[in-house]
Amino acid sequence: MNIFLASSEVHPYSKTGGLADMVGALGKTMVQAGHRVGVVTPLYLGVRERFPRMMRLGLPLDFPLGMNRASGEAWSLEPMEGLTVYFVDQPALFQRSGLYEQYGIDYADNAERFMFFSKAVVHLALHLPRKPEVLHLHDWQTAFAAVFIHHQRRLPQWHAAPRTCLTVHNMAYQGLFPASQYALANLPWDYFVPDGVEFYGQTNYLKAGIAFADLLATVSPRYAREITTPEYGCGLDGLLRHRSAALSGILNGVDYDEWNTTKNPCLPYPYSVNDLTGKSANKRELQREFGLPEIGDVPLFGSIGRLVDQKGVDIMLGALEQMLGANLQFVLLGAGMPRFECAFRALASRFPSQVAVRIGFDQALSHRIEAGSDFFLMPSRFEPCGLNQMYSLRYGTIPVVRATGGLDDTVIDIRDDRDRANGIKFSVYSSPALAKAIRKALALYAEPELLQWFRRNAMAADFSWEWTAKQYVALYERMLATARPQPTG
Numbered sequence: 001m002n003i004f005l006a007s008s009e010v011h012p013y014s015k016t017g018g019l020a021d022m023v024g025a026l027g028k029t030m031v032q033a034g035h036r037v038g039v040v041t042p043l044y045l046g047v048r049e050r051f052p053r054m055m056r057l058g059l060p061l062d063f064p065l066g067m068n069r070a071s072g073e074a075w076s077l078e079p080m081e082g083l084t085v086y087f088v089d090q091p092a093l094f095q096r097s098g099l100y101e102q103y104g105i106d107y108a109d110n111a112e113r114f115m116f117f118s119k120a121v122v123h124l125a126l127h128l129p130r131k132p133e134v135l136h137l138h139d140w141q142t143a144f145a146a147v148f149i150h151h152q153r154r155l156p157q158w159h160a161a162p163r164t165c166l167t168v169h170n171m172a173y174q175g176l177f178p179a180s181q182y183a184l185a186n187l188p189w190d191y192f193v194p195d196g197v198e199f200y201g202q203t204n205y206l207k208a209g210i211a212f213a214d215l216l217a218t219v220s221p222r223y224a225r226e227i228t229t230p231e232y233g234c235g236l237d238g239l240l241r242h243r244s245a246a247l248s249g250i251l252n253g254v255d256y257d258e259w260n261t262t263k264n265p266c267l268p269y270p271y272s273v274n275d276l277t278g279k280s281a282n283k284r285e286l287q288r289e290f291g292l293p294e295i296g297d298v299p300l301f302g303s304i305g306r307l308v309d310q311k312g313v314d315i316m317l318g319a320l321e322q323m324l325g326a327n328l329q330f331v332l333l334g335a336g337m338p339r340f341e342c343a344f345r346a347l348a349s350r351f352p353s354q355v356a357v358r359i360g361f362d363q364a365l366s367h368r369i370e371a372g373s374d375f376f377l378m379p380s381r382f383e384p385c386g387l388n389q390m391y392s393l394r395y396g397t398i399p400v401v402r403a404t405g406g407l408d409d410t411v412i413d414i415r416d417d418r419d420r421a422n423g424i425k426f427s428v429y430s431s432p433a434l435a436k437a438i439r440k441a442l443a444l445y446a447e448p449e450l451l452q453w454f455r456r457n458a459m460a461a462d463f464s465w466e467w468t469a470k471q472y473v474a475l476y477e478r479m480l481a482t483a484r485p486q487p488t489g
């Protein structure tokens with residue numbers, strides 16, 4: 001099958017979160033399964049320098065953007081046979097220090113940036129010699145492409161348009177802009193209606209995709225159910241219920257070529273389920289790196305992530321306040337909202353022998369934290385899938401998670417299944433509930449045999465990408481087997 005994936009971030013070219021890991025691994029795995037894959041992503045600052053083998057495609061990208069025009073070009077890179085990555089190069093829009101924001105504030109022209117990108121995605125899908133049968137979009141930054149394809153079907157050459165699938169990685173980020181920004185699409189205003197692009201008088205990019213993509217997916221079965229409810233649907237639950245026949249929940253996978261404990265250049269000491277001595281050595285190394293006392297028998301909790309409301313940062317801070325009287329250490333790697341960054345820095349300066357934080361983004365350090373910690377805290381308010389808890393499992397680091405979205409689908413509490421328990425789950429979103437879960441972790445730590453049992457189960461859990469990629473391909477096949485959508489209008 002010939003498949004096109006479009007995403008505003010793709011590992012190893014750009015990354016702010018799990019979206020990049022997901023699209024990078026999905027493309028690679030589909031190629032390994034024998035499909036031909038094109039991945040389209042913006043050309044951000046520094047990427048051309050890091051990947052000098054990239055070549056000019058010679059396909060100009062020149063589109064109206066409302067009353068203006070913007071032009072750019074495309075570059076391509078073939079990291080493996082069967083996989084081509086297309087970079088959309090528009091320096092004024094994409095050559096910036098951040099992907100979406102600077103100093104915690106979104107770029108003021110994000111509507112223009114990702115409308116241009118969505119137009120480029122469609123242009124490449126329709127004009128490259130090898131036309132994709134499926135255009136798989138990811139999140140609001142590419143969602144508008146579904147409207148353009150839908151619109152194509154009104155035109156005489158409509159049959160050339162691919163089918164569209166939109167994966168929603170997070171309902172909380174919708175690309176919501178003033179109504180006037182709809183003009184950037186240069187489409188008739190009949191799409192700007194309540195069952196289309198319009199959302200309470202504003203232009204909603206994600207809603208555009210949800211309304212017009214042929215198929216919808218999200219990144220775990222539980223989140224697929226949650227987003228059809230008002231609590232998790234972020235205002236789009238009604239539309240999602242309306243489109244529920246087209247919606248699937250497919251759990252993300254883990255790229256075990258990168259996230260493993262045996263052959264990993266980021267880890268000072270390799271280890272495996274049968275010999276955990278390397279894990280203890282990584283723990284000591286991590287304590288040294290963070291300036292914490294190098295004590296072997298103190299339980300070490302780690303956490304990595306965007307410091308935003310979604311990740312349960314407020315209850316993590318509250319629970320740590322309650323629990324720091326106990327014998328435990330905590331290390332954090334993260335960046336995000338300034339108030340959360342300050343709060344963690346303050347906690348570290350009040351408890352210097354127990355708490356240490358690194359504010360910033362550091363992929364190699366994230367591996368060392370996963371490997372050196374005993375427990376991994378992920379108390380998310382909501383979590384579409386979550387990758388870190390799956391990385392923790394493979395690293396024998398017991399995840400302590402709130403039972404929501406993909407966290408609930410991937411972590412097994414002893415109350416769910418005694419024999420397969422690999423983590424600790426709690427339900428109520430509160431600091432005391434998390435503090436109680438941390439106390440359970442301390443109790444587990446005090447029972448080495450039980451802890452070893454949890455670790456064995458954790459390291460045996462298998463979330464390989466092959467399974468996830470197969471689910472998506474089955475979805476595409478179902479979509480291609482149904483009658484082509486008829487031209488409308």
Ligand code: ADP
Binds near residue numbers: 018019305335366
């Ligand atoms: P989300 O996509 O919501 O941020 P996920 O758990 O799906 O959450 O994925 C987060 C990814 O980003 C993981 O690969 C994680 O290791 C990485 N990550 C998040 N924050 C940082 C950071 N400060 N430094 C390094 N990696 C980070």
Ligand code: GLC
Binds near residue numbers: 018019252385386
């Ligand atoms: C989003 C979600 C996260 C998910 C990731 C990859 O960023 O917040 O839960 O794992 O996308 O799908």
